[in-house]
Amino acid sequence: MLANEALNTKEPATGIHPTRFLLMLMMVSIFMIFAAYTSAYIVRRNEGNWLEFDLPAGFLYTTILLVLSSATVQWAWLAARRNDLKQVRLALVLTFGLGLAFLVGQWLLWGQLIDQRVFFAGTDSNPSGSFLYVLTGVHGFHLITGLIFLLIVVRKSFKYQVHSREMLSIGNVTIYWHFLGVLWLYLYLFLLLNH
Amino acid sequence: MAANFPMQEQVQGGIGATEPGHDHAHHDEHHEQSFLQKYVFSTDHKMIAKQFLITGIFWAIVGGTLSSLFRLQLGWPEATLEWLKPFLGKWIEAGKLNPEFYLALVTMHGTIMVFFVLTAGLSGTFSNFLIPLQIGARDMASGFMNMLSYWFFFVSSVIMFASLFIETGPAAAGWTIYPPLSALPQAIPGSGAGQTLWLVSLALFIVSQLLGGVNYITTVINLRTQGMSMSKLPLTIWAFFLTAVLGLLSFPVLFSAALLLIFDRSFGTSFFLSDIYIAGQALPNTGGSPILFQHLFWFLGHPEVYIVILPAMGMVSEILATNSRKPIFGYRAMIGSLLGISLLSFVVWAHHMFVTGMNPFLGSVFMFLTLIIAVPSAVKVFNWLATIWRGNLRFTTAMLFSIGFVSLFIAGGLTGIVLGNAALDIQLHNTYFVVAHFHLVMGSSAFFGLWAGVYHWFPKMFGRMMDEKLGYLHFWLTFIGVYLVFLPMHYVGIAGFPRRYYAWTGFDTFSQFADLNKFISVAAIVAFLGQFIFIFNFFWSIWRGRRATENPWNSNTLEWTTPVVPGHGNWPGDIPAVHRWPYDYSKPGAEQDFIPQTVPFSQTQSSNLPYEKEME
Numbered sequence: 001m002l003a004n005e006a007l008n009t010k011e012p013a014t015g016i017h018p019t020r021f022l023l024m025l026m027m028v029s030i031f032m033i034f035a036a037y038t039s040a041y042i043v044r045r046n047e048g049n050w051l052e053f054d055l056p057a058g059f060l061y062t063t064i065l066l067v068l069s070s071a072t073v074q075w076a077w078l079a080a081r082r083n084d085l086k087q088v089r090l091a092l093v094l095t096f097g098l099g100l101a102f103l104v105g106q107w108l109l110w111g112q113l114i115d116q117r118v119f120f121a122g123t124d125s126n127p128s129g130s131f132l133y134v135l136t137g138v139h140g141f142h143l144i145t146g147l148i149f150l151l152i153v154v155r156k157s158f159k160y161q162v163h164s165r166e167m168l169s170i171g172n173v174t175i176y177w178h179f180l181g182v183l184w185l186y187l188y189l190f191l192l193l194n195h
Numbered sequence: 196m197a198a199n200f201p202m203q204e205q206v207q208g209g210i211g212a213t214e215p216g217h218d219h220a221h222h223d224e225h226h227e228q229s230f231l232q233k234y235v236f237s238t239d240h241k242m243i244a245k246q247f248l249i250t251g252i253f254w255a256i257v258g259g260t261l262s263s264l265f266r267l268q269l270g271w272p273e274a275t276l277e278w279l280k281p282f283l284g285k286w287i288e289a290g291k292l293n294p295e296f297y298l299a300l301v302t303m304h305g306t307i308m309v310f311f312v313l314t315a316g317l318s319g320t321f322s323n324f325l326i327p328l329q330i331g332a333r334d335m336a337s338g339f340m341n342m343l344s345y346w347f348f349f350v351s352s353v354i355m356f357a358s359l360f361i362e363t364g365p366a367a368a369g370w371t372i373y374p375p376l377s378a379l380p381q382a383i384p385g386s387g388a389g390q391t392l393w394l395v396s397l398a399l400f401i402v403s404q405l406l407g408g409v410n411y412i413t414t415v416i417n418l419r420t421q422g423m424s425m426s427k428l429p430l431t432i433w434a435f436f437l438t439a440v441l442g443l444l445s446f447p448v449l450f451s452a453a454l455l456l457i458f459d460r461s462f463g464t465s466f467f468l469s470d471i472y473i474a475g476q477a478l479p480n481t482g483g484s485p486i487l488f489q490h491l492f493w494f495l496g497h498p499e500v501y502i503v504i505l506p507a508m509g510m511v512s513e514i515l516a517t518n519s520r521k522p523i524f525g526y527r528a529m530i531g532s533l534l535g536i537s538l539l540s541f542v543v544w545a546h547h548m549f550v551t552g553m554n555p556f557l558g559s560v561f562m563f564l565t566l567i568i569a570v571p572s573a574v575k576v577f578n579w580l581a582t583i584w585r586g587n588l589r590f591t592t593a594m595l596f597s598i599g600f601v602s603l604f605i606a607g608g609l610t611g612i613v614l615g616n617a618a619l620d621i622q623l624h625n626t627y628f629v630v631a632h633f634h635l636v637m638g639s640s641a642f643f644g645l646w647a648g649v650y651h652w653f654p655k656m657f658g659r660m661m662d663e664k665l666g667y668l669h670f671w672l673t674f675i676g677v678y679l680v681f682l683p684m685h686y687v688g689i690a691g692f693p694r695r696y697y698a699w700t701g702f703d704t705f706s707q708f709a710d711l712n713k714f715i716s717v718a719a720i721v722a723f724l725g726q727f728i729f730i731f732n733f734f735w736s737i738w739r740g741r742r743a744t745e746n747p748w749n750s751n752t753l754e755w756t757t758p759v760v761p762g763h764g765n766w767p768g769d770i771p772a773v774h775r776w777p778y779d780y781s782k783p784g785a786e787q788d789f790i791p792q793t794v795p796f797s798q799t800q801s802s803n804l805p806y807e808k809e810m811e
Contacts, residue, residue, distance in 0.1 A: 009420060009421045009769065009770055009772065010417075010418065010419065010420065010421060011419040011420060011421055011422060011423050011424060013416055013417045013418075013419065014416055014417060016417070018336040018337070018413050018414075018417045018418065019336075019337070021336070021412075021413045021416065021417055022336060022337060022340070022409050022410070022413050025408075025409040025412055025413065025443060026405070026409055028443060028444070029405050029409070029443050029444075029446070029447045030447070032443075032444055032445075032447035032448055033447040033448070033450060033451050035448075036447065036448040036451035036452070036491060036494070037451055040451070040455075040487055040490070040491060043484075043487055043490065044466075044484055044487055047484055049469075049481070049482045050482070051482075120462070120464060121458065121462045121463035121464040121465075122463050122479070123479040125463070125464060125465060126465070126481070126482045127464070127465060127466055127482045127483060127484075128482075130458070130464045130465070130466060131466075134454070134455065134458070138454070
């Protein structure tokens with residue numbers, strides 16, 4: 001009776017499941033963090049005393065990895081709609097692997113930055129370098145939350161809880177993962193244009 | 196393959212299906228909850244609201260005590276405070292308050308009042324309590340996240356409270372924690388461990404606010420009962436909704452700034468620090484910009500004052516209409532002005548920074564935008580006054596506090612127009628004029644909104660009424676006290692009396708204000724002591740108050756259609772559907788002077804307006 005109540009006695013709203021709506025709002029607040037950092041970056045850069053250095057070329061490769069992972073997570077979603085669970089698992093695990101590879105890549109690039117004598121902190125550091133570490137680091141942190149979310153959905157897919165009639169969790173993880181990808185593209189383009 | 200899955204699974208992923216509905220179906224069958232589930236780790240929005248309220252009251256006592264301490268110092272700068280030694284310990288040195296501890300007191304008073312009382316205690320309490328009840332929902336979109344929201348706040352509170360007792364003292368760089376003062380322990384002892392705890396506590400606080408805020412927004416958008424369109428929402432809900440939107444957009448920015456400050460303090464980066472010498476020693480930090488911190492901080496800081504005041508505005512609108520027995524004047528204009536204030540709140544932050552040497556052209560842009568806020572604010576004031584104009588006023592305690600709110604909002608708002616002008620602000624910046632302004636317009640007003648809300652919704656929270664006589668006493672003491680404290684403060688401010696000074700006795704210019712300062716201190720301490728009447732009334736009434744009826748104020752909104760003390764799921768039967776707006780008070784031709792939102796037009800044919808006839 002009460003399950004029906006939920007369907008019939010509500011004022012028509014957005015048509016989006018509340019959980020998904022919560023996720024979207026959280027994406028808005030995550031975006032606001034980066035909006036703050038990138039605008040702080042521009043303001044600070046215009047004040048001078050700004051170390052100019054070359055962005056490591058490797059960021060292009062990690063970017064490609066993340067774009068690929070967006071494709072695989074979309075593949076998982078499409079497979080779930082077709083109830084092809086084997087493909088769902090394969091695609092989700094692939095996405096997880098690509099995401100992990102992206103993080104490892106970012107880590108290696110931090111090492112490369114240090115070799116370039118661009119430091120996060122300390123006497124030789126400059127805000128221009130510190131900002132790069134903060135932008136990549138905070139994005140990396142959110143990517144880790146995305147990886148955890150992926151693992152939860154992988155587990156669900158092994159328990160047969162992901163299929164064409166139960167698309168909520170896989171839909172949410174797809175949306176979140178695309179968001180993290182687009183966020184990174186924004187940061188990458190921002191860094192390219194402001195270097 | 197799909198045919199194998201049971202029906203219930205289909206509903207779960209389907210559009211519009213709601214988890215609270217499922218939850219409720221479960222809880223209706225076996226109602227026994229353990230003590231821990233019911234009172235501690237509760238996911239029921241009403242219990243979480245009470246948790247926020249009682250924690251908020253605790254914090255208000257702490258914040259008020261701190262202000263009484265520094266008012267003692269300001270009122271009697273020459274007096275010996277040795278008698279406070281058992282309470283303050285080593286912070287009393289040879290009968291004198293430690294000057295750095297004075298700054299810590301001011302800092303913690305601001306932090307506690309702005310964040311822990313007027314953000315968490317006010318919108319945490321009433322958004323939680325009223326959103327599901329007034330829109331006709333069983334609970335919040337995610338009860339679990341709602342519970343987390345409170346417990347993050349609780350942990351954040353514990354850390355902030357603990358920081359009051361550490362050896363180097365709590366944070367002392369002001370509630371705005373401007374670096375470099377807040378970044379360098381060499382500058383002031385409070386910037387050591389105290390500031391670290393402050394930042395950790397605030398980070399947790401932000402998480403709590405975001406968990407709560409996304410829940411409020413989702414619930415208002417998705418879980419309204421049938422018929423409850425956005426244009427039939429009580430103004431309280433509009434206010435809570437927009438408050439949550441402001442928090443969602445501005446708190447992450449504070450988080451960003453706090454994270455950079457943490458890196459500067461503990462990891463050796465230089466986002467906000469540059470070219471600093473302390474005791475002849477040059478610090479290694481170069482390239483930072485302290486002004487950048489101010490921009491980031493005030494991008495939150497300004498919306499924050501609206502996060503504090505909007506819920507109060509919403510509740511006051513509701514209480515004024517109910518107790519005037521009149522529809523709210525200009526319902527749509529009220530929503531429009533809330534939207535206008537919310538929008539403008541994001542483009543005025545630099546009016547806190549007129550003295551940072553900003554480009555005068557930029558300053559005049561921010562000045563212009565700031566002054567525009569007077570327009571929606573004036574719309575609201577006009578509508579409140581027009582609502583009570585020739586109304587059939589019922590002076591309940593909540594009504595008195597609502598009228599008090601309007602009075603304080605006008606008195607404090609007028610000086611906002613003064614301070615919004617860059618040329619005047621440069622003169623008045625960092626004087627007590629600013630202190631008087633924001634304590635009236637946002638501090639006291641929001642507190643009045645909070646009290647109005649408590650007195651008005653207490654019967655629904657605890658099933659009993661608060662005592663009216665004690666309420667009147669509380670109101671008059673507070674109302675007169677607030678004006679006696681803050682009106683003279685404008686005057687000393689115009690005379691140039693600076694903020695944040697531990698003692699002014701060294702300056703001849705200001706020593707003539709000694710009497711006035713004593714007066715302010717006496718008024719402040721008496722008004723603070725008056726709050727214990729409220730606290731007694733509150734706790735006494737929880738157990739001993741007169742028993743309430745379902746709808747003691749003859750109000751129209753949905754929460755008054757629930758049982759005296761609503762249980763888990765709010766309505767024992769079906770959720771009521773809504774047919775009309777919430778302000779049908781004293782409608783000509785109606786049998787009673789109020790028509791609840793649940794009454795269809797077919798039952799009120801004698802009072803229907805021509806266009807409503809079609810909906811009968």
